[in-house]
Amino acid sequence: MMKGRRKKLVLIAVCALSSISCSRLTAHNQRPPGLPTPEGVPVGVNESGLKLTIPPGWKLTNEKGKYRTITPDNALTVVFFASSFDQFSDASFHSGDEVARFVHKAKLSGPGEPVVLRDKLNAIRETGTGEVAGKTVMWSSLIVAAPKKPLQVILFAEENQFKSHVSDLGRIIMAIEKQ
Numbered sequence: 276m277m278k279g280r281r282k283k284l285v286l287i288a289v290c291a292l293s294s295i296s297c298s299r300l301t302a303h304n305q306r307p308p309g310l311p312t313p314e315g316v317p318v319g320v321n322e323s324g325l326k327l328t329i330p331p332g333w334k335l336t337n338e339k340g341k342y343r344t345i346t347p348d349n350a351l352t353v354v355f356f357a358s359s360f361d362q363f364s365d366a367s368f369h370s371g372d373e374v375a376r377f378v379h380k381a382k383l384s385g386p387g388e389p390v391v392l393r394d395k396l397n398a399i400r401e402t403g404t405g406e407v408a409g410k411t412v413m414w415s416s417l418i419v420a421a422p423k424k425p426l427q428v429i430l431f432a433e434e435n436q437f438k439s440h441v442s443d444l445g446r447i448i449m450a451i452e453k454q
Contacts, residue, residue, distance in 0.1 A: 314328050314330075314331075314446070314450070315328040315329045315330045315331050315333070315446075315450075316328065316329045316331070316333075316335065317329075318335065318342060319454050320340075320342070320355065320356065320357050320426055321357075321423075321454070322340065322357030322423060322424050323357040323358075323419075323421040323422070323423050323424050323425065323426040324421050324422030324423040324453060324454055325396075325419065325421045325422070325426050325451055325452065325453060325454060326451070326452060326453075326454050327355060327428075327447055327450060327451050328446070328447065328450040329344050329447065330443050330446060330447070332347045333345060333346055333347060334347075340356055340357065341354060341355075341356040342354065342355050342356060346440055346443070348436075350432050350433070350436035350439070350440065351430065351431070351432035351436055351437060351440045351443075351444075352377075352407075352430065352431055352432065353428065353429070353430045353444075353447060354377055354428070354429045354430075355426060355427065355428040355429070356426070356427060357421075357423070357424040357425070357426060357427075358373070358418070358424050358425040358426070358427050359424075360424070360425065361424055362425075363397070363418065363420040363425045366418050366424075366425035366427065367387065367399045367418045367425075370387070370399070370401055370416050370418050370427065371383060371401075373416070373427055373429065374401075374403070374405075374414060374416050374429055377407070377414075377429055377431065378403075378405035378406065378407055378412060378414045378429075378431050379405055379406045379407065380405050380406050381403055381404075381405035381414065382403050382404050382405060383401060383402075383403045384401075384402045384403045384404070385402075387399040387400065387401045387418075388400045388401075390417070392419065392448065392449065392451050393449060393450070393451060393452050394452050394453050396419050396420060396421070396451065396452075396453075397419075397420045398417050398418060398419040398420065399417070399418045400415065400416070400417050401415070401416045401417075402414065402415045402416075405431070407431055410433055411433065411434070412431045412432055412433055412434075412437075413431065413432065413433075413434050413437045414429065414430065414431040415429070415430050415431075415444075416428070416429045416430075417429075417448065419451060422453060426451070428447075428448070428451075430444060
């Protein structure tokens with residue numbers, strides 16, 4: 276019995292030292308959903324059956340199932356929501372319509388690119404340019420085939436700001452997983 280406790284204490288110490296969420300390593304020690312972890316704040320999009328993790332310090336709002344998160348410096352916006360379409364192919368086809376709700380004069384840079392995310396989730400990534408509040412922005416859209424409805428993630432920022440947040444964006448996208 277003492278060996279079991281020692282192993283558990285060592286596991287907890289390793290988690291604390293390496294800033295890994297212990298809830299991912301020990302099923303009996305799970306955090307309630309929505310509480311911050313060292314990696315950020317997990318947000319479940321129940322209609323899609325997926326969740327994302329928002330980096331610490333980012334502002335997050337939810338308006339009628341459309342989540343919006345903004346960097347602390349207000350430079351980059353990420354909007355994510357369950358598609359109004361049930362099928363991945365339909366959501367992909369109408370992706371530009373969804374982007375146009377947030378980015379005016381949205382122009383697609385080229386054909387969508389297939390991507391495979393964590394949990395072997397298939398996705399289509401599109402990129403382009405447009406305008407937000409009278410400023411030229413770069414945008415990217417990701418449509419993810421989800422257990423329920425497809426998930427759409429739209430991000431946009433001025434070009435120089437977009438590039439300065441690439442690592443945060445990568446962490447958000449690569450942390451998309453099944454609930």
